[in-house]
Amino acid sequence: MMRNRSRRRGGRRSARAVALPVAAVVAAAGIAAGTWALFFDSSGEKTEAVTINCPDVANILTDVPVAARQAVDMSVALLNEQLNTAVTQLDQARAAGVQGGNDALLADLERQRRQTLGTMSAAITQAAGRPGSQAGGLEKMASCAFKRQAVDSSGQSVSALAGRDGKGNRGRNANGGNGGNGDGADSGLSRRDFADITKVDPNVEKPRQQRNGSAGLFVSQCGRNENGHFNSDNVIVAPGVGNGAHHMHDYVGNLSTDADSDLDSLKASGTTCADGDRSAHYWPVLRLLDGSRERDAAAPGGGRDKNVGKILTPSSVTLLYQGSAVSKVTAMPQDMRLITGDAKAFTNGQKDARASWSCTGFENRELKTKYPICPQGSQVVRSLEFPDCWDGRNTDSANHRTHVAFSDDNGACKKGFRAIPQLTQRLTYDVPANSFFAIDSFPEQRHKPVTDHGDFINVMNPNQANQAANCINSGQQCRN
Known part of the structure; x- marks a missing residue:
């Protein structure tokens, strides 16, 4: 299901998702638009x-x-x-x-x-x-x-390799045609955007747990988007705007999340999470650049926004809430809205880039600016780690960042902020050997791995949120 719209309900704001007008673009006759x-x-x-x-x-x-x-x-x-x-x-x-x-x-x-x-x-x-x-x-x-x-001559364009196997042989797409996406679009990536994880030095460090810290963890089980909930909206950053993200999002949890969602509609919706947790989790889809045409090849957020290739369903989705190394955590308030990473980090710079890439069996090594090449039998890992400090007042802010913050290298929150459970969205994928892949992105961001990002709206009821915080503060390991 490439589009998932919720029915309007009483009490929701009057603004509806609208597709903004696009200026006419005239292409040269017979010339296909390239992504890069x-x-x-x-x-x-x-x-x-x-x-x-x-x-x-x-x-x-x-x-x-x-x-x-x-x-x-x-x-x-x-x-x-x-x-x-x-x-x-x-x-x-x-x-x-x-x-x-x-x-x-x-x-x-x-x-x-x-x-x-x-x-x-x-x-x-x-x-x-x-x-x-x-x-x-x-x-x-x-x-x-x-x-x-x-880009030097060794940085061969991934689009030139799309639809080929590891030996460079042209494959066949899902519709029986020759490999290649059929629209002349280049992914914007080269071999230099990928790195062999086995050649990366261990680089992951965590704050040392202190006596007053909260060492427990809570896992929310919400599936892998088996129901196919996709859209190119972003209700946090672009509420009321259809295709506000210009790339396709993968959703788990709340079944109705789209540009028109508000707290009332989210609370009234169904969920894929256990224990009735109606929280909304979403992130850009990961695509296999194999030359196949997805169902969204001609749709906004898909091919029309230069996002092409087969959408990969995660092998696993782990939604992990962890405690603070130095203090107890405060339960998240309902309707808390969090973003992590920067969807425009390729042009903005890496200040807000927080997502990391790795491979199973090598998670003491992380990459930010390159996609991992994993050895045989190892899965690609995406980790989207969210802010873990809150100002204690606001559930959102104008830029969706300043009401929360990340703790320092020792795990402490800055003055005026308190620790909250830190959410990590951990995703794994089975990527075929010798294959190229990329996340969806804004067109000008060129699918760079540094632009990976995640979004979260907390719709746990107060009792559920308190149970999660109490589990973490008491040092237990719990699931919903």
């Missing part, structure tokens, strides 16, 4: 790569009045749509053989962004009753630039 803007040498190998880097407005907005948040969320979604369209135009120009950056494209994108940022600034000012410090500087974030990444 490339220069090629005479051998056809990648020699230079380009994407568009725009300031991430959503990440710096920490002081947005509640009355302006819906308007701001819609404006952020429109900024993403404008960037997506510009990247598509850039890729089509590259596929048509146009060399170098297109300054006119950047100028048009800046014009669109300046108008959208002006609307956002006005909404914040109106809600605050006075010009805000952040609102006043938003229009300075209108300009974007080309991001170039040098």
Whole structure:
């Protein structure tokens, strides 16, 4: 099930999921759009790569009045749509053989962004009753630039290998056609985006458990998305916006999670979790780049947003809540909203990149900027570790980060914050030998592993949340 929409219920906010308008994009006749803007040498190998880097407005907005948040969320979604369209135009120009950056494209994108940022600034000012410090500087974030990444001749494009076995032989896709995704799209990845986990030095360190710490753990059992709950929404970051993520999400837990969800609808829904836990967990799907066409090959969030290949169902999903090394934990409040990682870390930088990649049997070694190549019999592991400190007041914040924080290297929370159970979404996958894979991403993020991220809405009732915290504080190991 590639789309999972919940029925509207009384008490929900009036905003509904809307698909934002997309500017018309004209492609050269007979030229398929490529995902990665490339220069090629005479051998056809990648020699230079380009994407568009725009300031991430959503990440710096920490002081947005509640009355302006819906308007701001819609404006952020429109900024993403404008960037997506510009990247598509850039890729089509590259596929048509146009060399170098297109300054006119950047100028048009800046014009669109300046108008959208002006609307956002006005909404914040109106809600605050006075010009805000952040609102006043938003229009300075209108300009974007080309991001170039040098790739040597050994960094062969993964798209050139899609649909081939480890010996380079062309395979057959699920529909009986030749390998390759059929739309000319390049994944944006090369061999340099993968690393042999056996050649990575052990690098995982955990805080030492202190006498006053909470050493227990609680596991929520919610399945592996066997029911096929997918959509390209993100109700935390882009509420009310259809295809607000521009990539497909895998869901477990709450059965109704989509762009229109609110606490009332989530509490009224069914769940895949044991013990009636209606919490929502989601993350970008992982795809096998084998040249096959998924059911979403022509859909928003899928092929239309340059996310192609076979969606892999996790072999296991472990939702683990752990304690603090230095203190007891406070139960999470209902409707707590958490994000981890940065879906735009390829252009934003790694400050908020928190996801890690590894292989079973080698989990003392983690990668952030590369996908792991696992030895025979070992599974790919994704670990999405969430903030473990809370300000004690807010269940969300304007940038969805500042109401929570990560503890320091010793496990302590900063002043004014208290420890909460730390959620880790641990996913494992059976990836065929000699195969390439990648997460879905925003088009300009090029499926880079550093952009992996996870989302969580706590819908445990107070009794369930207290039981989990008490289990952790008493040093027990429990399951729902």
